[in-house]
Amino acid sequence: MRSNAGLVFALPALVVLFMLIAYPVVYTGWLSVTDDQGNLVGLKNFSAVLRPRVTTQALWNTLWWVAGSIVFQVLLGVATAILLNQNFPGRALVRSVALVPWIIPGIVAATTWAWMFHTEFGIINYMMTGVGILPEPIGWLTRGDTVLPAMIAINVWKLFPFVAIMVLAALQSIPNDLYEAARMDGANYWGEIRHVMLPQIRPVVTAVTLLLVIWGLNAITIIYAITRGGPANRTLITPIQIFRLAFEAVEFNQAAALSVLFFAVVMVVVFVYIRLLADRAGEGT
Amino acid sequence: MNAQTRTGLLALALLAGAASLPAKAGEVTWWAPNWGEARARELVQKFQAANPGITVKIEVTVSNGLPERVLTAMRSGAGPDVIEVQHGWVNGYAQNDLVLPLDDTLQDKADYQKSALDYVTWNGKAWAVPYRIETHGIIYNKDHFKEAGLDPDKPIETWDGLVAAAKALTKSGRSGFGITGGGEVGNTIFRSLPFIWMAGGDILSADQKQVLINKPEAVKAVTFYTDFYKQGLAPKSTLENDGLSLRRLFVAGTVSAYQSGQFDLPAIAKENPKLSLGAMPIPHPEGKQTAAILGGWSYVIPKAAKNPAEAKKLIQFLSTAENQAFYTDTFPARISSLKAERFQDPMLKPFATMLPYGRPVPAHKNWVKMVQAYFDGIQRILLGEQTVQKSMDQVAEEITALL
Amino acid sequence: MSAIPSEAGSLTRPGLGWPLILLGSALVVFVCLFPFVWMGVSSIKELRELYTIPPHWWPENPTLANYEKVIFQSNIPRYFLNSIIISVGSTGLALILAIFAANGFARFRFRGQAFWQSCVLVGQLLPTAAIIVPLFITLRVLGLVNTYWGLIMVYMIITLPLSVWMLTSYFRAIPIELEEAAIVDGASRLRILFAITLPLSLPGIMAVLVYAFITTWNEFIFALCFATDSSVKTLPIGLAEFSTEFNTDWGAVMAASMVMTVPIALLFLIFQKHFVGGLTAGATKG
Numbered sequence: 001m002r003s004n005a006g007l008v009f010a011l012p013a014l015v016v017l018f019m020l021i022a023y024p025v026v027y028t029g030w031l032s033v034t035d036d037q038g039n040l041v042g043l044k045n046f047s048a049v050l051r052p053r054v055t056t057q058a059l060w061n062t063l064w065w066v067a068g069s070i071v072f073q074v075l076l077g078v079a080t081a082i083l084l085n086q087n088f089p090g091r092a093l094v095r096s097v098a099l100v101p102w103i104i105p106g107i108v109a110a111t112t113w114a115w116m117f118h119t120e121f122g123i124i125n126y127m128m129t130g131v132g133i134l135p136e137p138i139g140w141l142t143r144g145d146t147v148l149p150a151m152i153a154i155n156v157w158k159l160f161p162f163v164a165i166m167v168l169a170a171l172q173s174i175p176n177d178l179y180e181a182a183r184m185d186g187a188n189y190w191g192e193i194r195h196v197m198l199p200q201i202r203p204v205v206t207a208v209t210l211l212l213v214i215w216g217l218n219a220i221t222i223i224y225a226i227t228r229g230g231p232a233n234r235t236l237i238t239p240i241q242i243f244r245l246a247f248e249a250v251e252f253n254q255a256a257a258l259s260v261l262f263f264a265v266v267m268v269v270v271f272v273y274i275r276l277l278a279d280r281a282g283e284g285t
Numbered sequence: 286m287n288a289q290t291r292t293g294l295l296a297l298a299l300l301a302g303a304a305s306l307p308a309k310a311g312e313v314t315w316w317a318p319n320w321g322e323a324r325a326r327e328l329v330q331k332f333q334a335a336n337p338g339i340t341v342k343i344e345v346t347v348s349n350g351l352p353e354r355v356l357t358a359m360r361s362g363a364g365p366d367v368i369e370v371q372h373g374w375v376n377g378y379a380q381n382d383l384v385l386p387l388d389d390t391l392q393d394k395a396d397y398q399k400s401a402l403d404y405v406t407w408n409g410k411a412w413a414v415p416y417r418i419e420t421h422g423i424i425y426n427k428d429h430f431k432e433a434g435l436d437p438d439k440p441i442e443t444w445d446g447l448v449a450a451a452k453a454l455t456k457s458g459r460s461g462f463g464i465t466g467g468g469e470v471g472n473t474i475f476r477s478l479p480f481i482w483m484a485g486g487d488i489l490s491a492d493q494k495q496v497l498i499n500k501p502e503a504v505k506a507v508t509f510y511t512d513f514y515k516q517g518l519a520p521k522s523t524l525e526n527d528g529l530s531l532r533r534l535f536v537a538g539t540v541s542a543y544q545s546g547q548f549d550l551p552a553i554a555k556e557n558p559k560l561s562l563g564a565m566p567i568p569h570p571e572g573k574q575t576a577a578i579l580g581g582w583s584y585v586i587p588k589a590a591k592n593p594a595e596a597k598k599l600i601q602f603l604s605t606a607e608n609q610a611f612y613t614d615t616f617p618a619r620i621s622s623l624k625a626e627r628f629q630d631p632m633l634k635p636f637a638t639m640l641p642y643g644r645p646v647p648a649h650k651n652w653v654k655m656v657q658a659y660f661d662g663i664q665r666i667l668l669g670e671q672t673v674q675k676s677m678d679q680v681a682e683e684i685t686a687l688l
Numbered sequence: 689m690s691a692i693p694s695e696a697g698s699l700t701r702p703g704l705g706w707p708l709i710l711l712g713s714a715l716v717v718f719v720c721l722f723p724f725v726w727m728g729v730s731s732i733k734e735l736r737e738l739y740t741i742p743p744h745w746w747p748e749n750p751t752l753a754n755y756e757k758v759i760f761q762s763n764i765p766r767y768f769l770n771s772i773i774i775s776v777g778s779t780g781l782a783l784i785l786a787i788f789a790a791n792g793f794a795r796f797r798f799r800g801q802a803f804w805q806s807c808v809l810v811g812q813l814l815p816t817a818a819i820i821v822p823l824f825i826t827l828r829v830l831g832l833v834n835t836y837w838g839l840i841m842v843y844m845i846i847t848l849p850l851s852v853w854m855l856t857s858y859f860r861a862i863p864i865e866l867e868e869a870a871i872v873d874g875a876s877r878l879r880i881l882f883a884i885t886l887p888l889s890l891p892g893i894m895a896v897l898v899y900a901f902i903t904t905w906n907e908f909i910f911a912l913c914f915a916t917d918s919s920v921k922t923l924p925i926g927l928a929e930f931s932t933e934f935n936t937d938w939g940a941v942m943a944a945s946m947v948m949t950v951p952i953a954l955l956f957l958i959f960q961k962h963f964v965g966g967l968t969a970g971a972t973k974g
Contacts, residue, residue: 006792009791009796014808017808024819083709104724112727119522162899239816319932320932344916360824
């Protein structure tokens with residue numbers, strides 16, 4: 001069906017978004033090439049933000065943070081969705097409970113976890129040393145090698161319910177005849193998962209993954225509330241660096257420059273992703 | 286299909302049509318923090334009674350996200366008329382041309398603590414009117430002192446004395462002296478930079494042309510500070526602790542002494558009424574003077590304020606000696622206000638003694654980035670990644686790039 | 689809506705097996721609820737019991753004082769109302785716009801489709817720190833600062849992109865044959881959307897609805913900057929109001945968080961039976 005009717009359907013949403021976003025995009029672009037007096041300075045802001053070594057460190061942390069979060073969010077989310085798609089008594093309750101981490105306000109979740117992870121007050125250390133898993137309390141948030149994994153764990157906990165709900169919706173929409181066909185071929189439950197469920201939820205998982213990448217690249221609440229990027233920048237991710245530049249150092253021009261770079265990188269990721277996605281969708285129809 | 290387009294346009298028209306509330310003449314919008322809301326409302330009533338024709342609208346702010354909110358409003362030109370901000374933020378606003386100079390508003394200059402005025406002065410002009418100041422002292426657990434064989438009524442005067450006391454206090458799961466190494470940058474700057482000053486060092490030279498942070502005086506002080514952790518006299522959780530966590534550890538009885546302001550005293554008394562509280566000025570190196578960073582709050586008028594004349598009137602009213610004494614959470618910025626009854630509590634005395642030693646932090650454009658570099662350096666030492674000298678050398682290198 | 693329960697069909701289907709279901713459910717419940725229960729326990733503790741070493745599993749004197757404070761002595765009830773208005777408003781608006789847009793992207797081929805579809809995402813690619821100031825200016829020009837409409841519109845930036853994208857993939861998952869049959873019958877595009885596509889993708893719409901609602905319910909920084917008057921402030925700001933410069937009334941924050949979280953979970957519990965696809969009910973069995 002090739003017609004512009006599709007664009008007309010999309011128009012209201014595009015107009016609303018354009019109205020809200022157009023000015024911020026232009027404004028950010030303009031700030032990135034000017035100084036605080038509004039004079040054009042070329043690429044000075046860009047070189048200023050790229051010079052400190054902390055920028056590179058933040059970039060690597062961001063990669064780890066996004067990759068680590070997404071792998072577990074998707075795996076746990078899909079597994080939970082498959083579980084919640086089963087019929088069992090109490091399912092409604094488990095479904096609602098699974099939503100809880102997502103509903104808890106981010107800042108509260110972050111502070112609660114910081115408190116639970118605390119070396120001295122923390123219930124986690126208390127439990128683990130109590131039952132003998134750990135000989136002595138671990139400084140989860142103070143050790144260079146545990147702090148980023150701890151942040152990732154909290155982020156996974158917070159958002160895997162989102163993946164679960166989205167995938168559950170896709171599972172619920174799978175036509176019964178597909179299952180029937182699989183059953184006629186003699187598939188057991190694992191066969192159903194492999195040959196019916198996973199292929200059917202693939203478009204949704206692909207879309208969810210893309211969105212998780214974008215969020216992961218923008219998510220600062222958890223890290224900022226708990227470690228502020230520390231200790232010694234071990235959990236500093238680029239969006240926090242941008243946040244610091246803008247609101248702590250009042251360097252809106254440099255923050256804008258870093259945002260533009262960030263925007264460009266994410267744009268490339270999204271574009272590549274959409275191409276792959278579009279190709280696959282093409283196969284399907 | 287046209288129906289959809291029309292719906293979209295209709296929504297747009299609706300939005301564009303929604304009238305903005307015009308600022309009424311003679312209305313002053315005042316952003317006051319939630320902790321002083323009740324007192325602010327009382328002051329507004331008095332002000333309005335004395336100034337018919339001016340109405341004051343209070344919009345309550347919260348500390349979480351306040352700098353972002355203030356900057357966003359100022360930069361987008363939609364700010365209120367009066368905002369309460371921390372002294373340390375004022376310079377950034379002044380240098381970015383976001384606030385009005387207030388020399389014409391500031392009265393009885395001689396009555397203000399000089400360091401408070403220094404704080405909000407840039408380029409020879411005052412950009413804010415300070416109303417509240419405070420410094421840190423040391424808060425300690427008197428019972429722990431007794432158990433360790435120390436005299437709880439005799440303040441410790443020197444660094445050596447503090448280390449010795451911390452060693453004596455550190456036993457049976459307690460940490461003798463808590464330091465911060467986590468949370469917001471300011472926590473650790475407020476607690477460690479004064480030690481550098483006491484030792485005769487600084488981050489920058491007075492003319493702001495030289496970096497002094499890796500010179501022997503500064504290194505000595507940073508070693509002194511971080512050694513509390515390295516030698517096991519501060520809690521294991523130091524790297525995740527800010528001032529609030531330290532206070533909680535103190536309330537729980539696992540930290541025996543730590544640096545903080547008088548604002549912690551009522552909170553401790555409420556959370557653990559049985560704890561026997563003591564306070565003293567911060568010890569200094571033998572033969573030198575103590576020092577502290579001056580903290581506190583000021584009033585600013587954003588450049589985009591709609592009614593600056595009325596706003597200035599309000600600030601002058603709020604800045605009388607009497608009203609400052611009434612409104613401040615800690616100490617007033619005016620010297621004469623200190624005579625008020627509420628500041629005569631003996632527990633406050635050590636903190637009041639510290640006030641004249643309070644100093645502002647330097648007004649450098651890149652100060653925030655510099656202290657971030659310094660804070661990262663402290664964390665590297667606490668993590669055991671670098672020696673003090675090596676870490677401060679790296680800090681010096683990073684700060685030099687910011688000069 | 690052809691909401692015949694799916695149980696009939698699934699009886700004969702193989703399942704995960706009881707031990708796995710039990711284990712999995714137990715794990716999900718534990719992982720999701722542990723911090724939440726800890727919050728709940730903290731909300732009924734007395735102040736002096738909040739920070740003890742070692743921590744207390746159960747309060748010595750459970751108290752409802754924190755809830756009393758939150759419900760009767762704070763702005764939380766008012767903010768609750770504001771939050772409901774803003775979240776329902778922005779969720780509803782996002783859903784309507786997204787349904788049309790997703791229908792356009794999923795069911796039509798047009799020039800520049802990939803471009804327009806990525807355009808939808810642009811708003812999410814810029815860091816919050818970068819867009820917040822210009823966004824404020826936009827709102828000021830539109831006269832929407834300190835209004836319900838202001839936040840409802842701003843939340844479009846957060847909720848619309850995801851809603852459009854997710855709905856597009858849910859719509860695509862519906863066999864196109866069903867719609868083609870209707871077109872042959874002469875139904876208009878709009879009728880097809882409402883009579884066939886929407887009922888069949890009910891679970892997807894539910895999921896998007898839940899997403900948009902929760903996200904706006906918890907949003908902090910936009911609400912903080914764009915709603916400075918207490919007549920439009922939302923719950924997350926209310927939480928922040930329990931903190932002062934050097935202190936946080938932790939018990940009250942926890943109680944307020946429970947007040948914020950539990951109703952939403954209950955709401956989902958009530959509505960989750962609609963999480964059933966039309967097709968699983970056998971729409972194509974014919």
